[in-house]
Amino acid sequence: MSEPVVIVGAGQAGFETATSLRSKGYTGDITILGDEENVPYQRPPLSKAYLKGDSDPESVALRPRDYFASHRIDLHCSRRVTDIDRQMHEVELDDGSRVGYGHLVLATGTRNRALPVPGAGLPGVQYLRTLSEAQTLAATLPSCTSIVVIGGGFIGLEVAAAARTRGVTTTIVESLDRPMARAVSETVSKFFVDEHARHEVQWRLNTSVTEIVEKNGRAGGVRIATGEVIDADIIVVGIGVMPNTELAERAGLAVDNGIVVDLHLLTEDPAISAIGDCASYPNTAGTGRLRLESIQNAVDHARCVANRLVGNDLPYQSVPWFWTEQYASKLQMAGLVTGYDNTVVRGSLEEGAFSVFCFAGDRLLGVESVNRTRDHMAARKLLAAGKSLSRDECADPAVDLKALASA
């Protein structure tokens, strides 16, 4: 087909859809409508290298501005899509103008979950999702002496590591009993609790922030449920994100913690796909639906849709992978460990180089590797091939997992 493709959202998923279509020889019009002012950029470095002062806005751009024109990708920044007219196959923009589509790709991403406590609107309470938020944080960190991070997820922990690298006194407040609890095993949570403690991060687990304390018209600290007040120059809130589903909902499309799509990433309207962080899709490795927030998910979704649009329609079936870097520890995850009930550790926690194999019964769900890329890559291949491993094979360092994966 060569009907116009319109992509709502200029994040990694939206960008990858456009660039994949062109690289696969798609000749029709491609339009990207994004509501941020920047050309599409990478988000992963914003909570890593960017905060350590190793980055600049240009270095996180996915491509330079002139790339889009030279590849006939019509990129519109700072434009918000307000409605979808499914009968007319048009989207309406915030200035009332309309853009027609043959196929519409919703890559609307997420927005920050707002901290619901008194004082949350004070200056000095910051979030970290966009380049502009990263610029604000990177500009304030060097002059700050103490920081409180609310939320022990990937973003919160990466911010804490960056702050400690700059010598800033750092406290993490997490409402659950362990960090990254949604995504990793207890063994990995515990390792990173210790790793941050070794870097003098103060932990406040199992408690939540009840109030942002004001000092001279700004945030000066937080009060937690125990009554303790922790002073800080900056409060960074990293308590998760919510999918941007309103546009789809207004258009009458089904939403269930994300825009509902089938295994081909199509909504119930055959002219509309949804991909990346905003899409809720069938979980082929388990039950129910999945909505993942990751580069791998965004990029592989985009390629799946681009393939379909050039006539190569295959169901989505990629193995999820993720990574995070905190201090000298690089955590690489393959598969999803939710629902695991037993684990095997390979390598050495003491030496900071190990993998945790997470099983439900005797079925391998996922593998978490810290500074063990070899295990991670073997795990990706094993999971993609639908191969499991025995507990003995995982535990025995003499067993070559990579050879098993390639067998």
Place this chain on the structure above:
Amino acid sequence: MPSLTYVHPDGTKQSVEVPAGKRIMQAAIGAGIDGIVAECGGQAMCATCHVYIDSAWADRLPPVSDEEDEMLDDTVCERTAESRLSCQIPVTDDLDGLIVHLPETQV
């Protein structure tokens, strides 16, 4: 400023002046050169910035780390003795004139 030349599989060449310190991958992305995807942004997670660099330059390049070595086993185009991940190589003045061969595909 060092000059790098990227050679596409069809033989077309694109030369770019690159400030020292940038990675070979970043230089290609910054110049909008097709043929390098770099979906993970240079974190050695994806093997989609695979390039071939003539062995004559080998002693001027940083050694292949264990991490890069593992990722290179997962490239879409065949790994050869000249394979590198371009995100792992910072451009230095020593690399002025470097020829970087791009593979047929990265994904």
